[in-house]
Amino acid sequence: MSIVELRQYTLRPGARETLIELFEREFVTGQQAVGITVGGRFRDLDDPNRFVWLRAFPDMARRRRSLEAFYGGPVWQEHRDAANATMTDSDDVLLLRGPGFTPGPGAAEVLATVCHPPGATAFDVYAARHLGPGHALHRTEHAENDFPRLPVRTGEDVRVWFGPAQPPPWPTRILRLEPVTA
Template sequence: MDQHQKSRKTTPNRFSPVVELRQYTLHPGKRDMLIDVFDRYLVEGQEDTGMNIIGQFRDLDRPDHFVWMRGFDDMEARRQSLETFYNGPVWRAHRDAANATMIDSDDVLLLRPARPGTAFELAGSSRGPQDAPADAPSPDRSVLLASTYHVTPKGEDAFVAGFESKAAPLLALLGAEPIAAYVTEHAENTFAQLPVRANENVFIAFSRFADRTALASHRAALAASQEWRAISEQLGRHLSKPAESYRLVPTARSLLA
């Protein structure tokens, strides 16, 4: 490991007040190819411009989807970092290989912490070495669940309060490890070359599980819980459409794991 890589592993990582959640649809069979390019070349290349690469994931239920998140100090910092990276040598060198794997890269949500203290806590986290293989993870790898709720604008405060006071404690009791909660950041997109889903209004709760079996047990417990059904019905009054959830497995170099 060279000195640059070593410093990356030991430098504390700040939380990010502005986060992009990016979901890419890929050509069949190309996900591991993109992960290899991304993890080898695009992590440090982006972080050198001031971004924080929070995590990159395989979607267990959509084999041709790649999901990742990056963070910024604010919207102006986002503009500066994206302009620097996408006009810089690292992206020029690897964009053709990355873009060749993609059908669509425009499914992007711009987010902010739902409340003070609900951002990803990454201080002290470390990522794998730059030459880590892009092999498929074993079944005992940790799993993140991203639960996405499409909240009506007028109902956002009531939904967030209800989720925090009623849903979150029960989810934790039934085996979920809550790690973050975000809502849509409605600030103007400061880098128009990369579109975001500006008309969405979401609340996303991120939870971690030791492995797929633990997540399956958690879901079974929720399905059997009358209390959860009552809470879901109450929270559902503030939703514009049904909730969605994504089972995400970190890659070898994901900071969030």
């Protein structure tokens, strides 16, 4: 299992395609060069001003080193102003433990479920009945964020998975996502 960030950016009206083009051209390879695995990148089908993406790290120590290298490195330094100009909020980030997720070729729509279950036992019963290995189940990583320059949401316990499933009986948000293709 990897350390995974589920990042949801709120963008200025009309700026999503600008960010996606910059992201695909510069930030995917720029992050990969410092050891970050860039996973799925998505347009939120229910919010034209939202960009959702995932990135993964082998562990928390390598997360910190990779983020230091990327955000202190030449790719981010050259393009950060252009990227930041598209965003109104980049702090909606869940720090998770799981397999990561990249949609299969030709996927037109992906469902991502963010669930706040009341406890591990109740969720495990639900998951055994409704989720399989293809759902790429993730759980909150409760380790302290050791790269505070990039905030993460804290104080909540979530489960996140990808693909259709019967909705759980707990507070849940389902994201309808369109994969970005390079």
